[in-house]
Amino acid sequence: MLGIKFTTNKTIKGKLGRAGILNTPHGDIQTPSFVVVGTKATVKAVSPEQVLALGTQVVLANTYHLYLQPGEQILKNSGKLRKFMNWQGPTMTDSGGFQAFSLGVAFGENVSKIAKGEDRRENLTDEDELRKFIQKQSVQKQSALAKIDEEGITFKSHLDGSEHRFTPERSMEIQHNIGADMIFAFDECTSPRAPYEYQKEAMNRTHRWAERSLYHHNKLLSENKEKRALFGIVQGGRFEDLRKESARVISAMDFDGFGIGGSFDKEDMDTVVGWVNDILPEDKPRHLLGIGEPMDLFGGVENGCDLFDCVAPTRMARNGTLYTKQGRININNSQFTNDFTPIEKECGCYACKNYTRAYLAYLFRAKEMFAATLASIHNLYFINHLVKNIRQSILDDDFFNYKNDFIKQYYTIF
């Protein structure tokens, strides 16, 4: 009843990284793989056929957003997520916790730090509107939005201020109703700035919630006779003993895969991920939550992660920031208005094969929706193919050469 099976094809010599295959009920995923984020059951500005054509293997939607709108019952009645959004491949949902927590700060932090923007919202990877909403709130108001207790979290909708409650059991019910192939245990994602004592407290709560998530998930599985895989989430901030303890505790539970929660700074990422993956069982997939910028992917893969999701490629695209092998460009810069070359000369994506930088620069100035479509297509193609090339380099025993060549080029235009 797992629904998924993971096989390693090749490892990076002397490292935790590997190339593998993740079989799911709706198709195989060659790993490492980038998971494209379709927050609200649509990849913004791009059709499912376009998403597929640019090499996407799996799509992740956000439980928090879909729970609030259109609501889990509509997802359930529609025939579940894949059918609702017309995505033919495998799907994932997150637990809903991260976004629910993002709306509140009532968990042991220094409020003045938060006011200065020094909190985990710097790493926020959910939606634009949510960010804008949060930015508009005063710290006092933020504190009032989400409250955590042993049973779960009470929060207010960013759409209408109505009060809601997530518990591990509710998260499982909602995610089963949404109906993705791979779902996540309900966890608490702490701030990387949270002190040791709070990280420990939150981690232990996450472990208790993991057990409850797993128990309720199995109950729903046997009731509904469906295939659905549950990933447990490792937390523990940037503290070695906590991360290792969390990896051991979560590994010991019968999860189908694992997520690594992102409560660390980017400079600590490789180290933290390494601690965790050294402990997690080799025969199950590992998902690095909310990470997916080009430079981060190399570290994540090298240190043993198989799956990555991140809204950066599509969000940046909508603002006109585009990946190239030489680094990022902002298509809104005036130099591009008369540039009749593609975004990237040797890119095989639909946008680069058919349109010029001048056209895209113009579409952004004219505020045409097709600008977001073309830019998103390019960035997703770029990331998907970067991860595909990383995978190939592992299979070819050439990972470090590929990595070094990529890094050498990537900053040349800055």
Add this chain to the structure above:
Amino acid sequence: MLGIKFTTNKTIKGKLGRAGILNTPHGDIQTPSFVVVGTKATVKAVSPEQVLALGTQVVLANTYHLYLQPGEQILKNSGKLRKFMNWQGPTMTDSGGFQAFSLGVAFGENVSKIAKGEDRRENLTDEDELRKFIQKQSVQKQSALAKIDEEGITFKSHLDGSEHRFTPERSMEIQHNIGADMIFAFDECTSPRAPYEYQKEAMNRTHRWAERSLYHHNKLLSENKEKRALFGIVQGGRFEDLRKESARVISAMDFDGFGIGGSFDKEDMDTVVGWVNDILPEDKPRHLLGIGEPMDLFGGVENGCDLFDCVAPTRMARNGTLYTKQGRININNSQFTNDFTPIEKECGCYACKNYTRAYLAYLFRAKEMFAATLASIHNLYFINHLVKNIRQSILDDDFFNYKNDFIKQYYTIF
């Protein structure tokens, strides 16, 4: 050097209407045909491949908009309109006059009527932002925006207020630089409310501008050795003698096709169009400017028009108004949030084959860009296929049955 050739295959018995083929340098157009509007060198929210897949034969862009942004030189340097926007089929541009005039009212009208919204802006068929801009202006301000004289029109950009001037010669130059297959003579589109004397004055000016447009077009054609067809425009408001005179005068000039300017009320449309098409030569295509709602298409075709352009299908789509054979529905109505049927049960469009009303209703509520994409695809497919069916009914000697059946159903849901 015309670039186009029109052949009639069949006529509606006892009527001016006909089914034909219009050969262009970039493909044949089976007429009657709906011309999809891509105002700013993009059909809003839809890719060119999607536009093609839903049965579109030809795309029209607006000279006024492209002249202001990105500017004709960028269009020219890009390899012209088709290449710039990646549309493989035939293209048209309008003369730029209509939008330039829309920004000013300095041509002999009763200002108080305009303030009450009784002017030709009711029929305005250009872009949302332009409409909003105009609505925001006071009547005094509007008067200051556009000024007409014998040589041309001086107007202010709705983007930044900068002053610009169109003459017949400049319109030809700009349209040649944009580079569509079929372009229009520079004309003055009057208000249907304008008095007889003003209509006559404007019509005569339009005739002089038609001569100048034709002369300059031919000069540019011979200089640039390109294929490009020029359509002359018949004006004259809703006055029989003026319309007939205009049809005779414009017919006598060596245009490749004809446009019929829309300065009439919708209830006068069939009559006015009949007067004109009775005079226009049978062997050249006739384009009814700015008209394309389902009920209007039957009258336009019956009375001898071959081409129709209109922003209504895409603009309404972006607001959630969708065509069905039973009439228009507004997908934002609450009844659709739990409706898991397609927009239209027997529709063959991409949106209807793959998505439910519930999904679309949700996307509109969630303000997701893909809502506009799916709705535009449906409405354009609907209109394209309606015109295609009208054409087939002419070929089958069945036009009036088809028309009556359509009309009987079309209002059932109101």
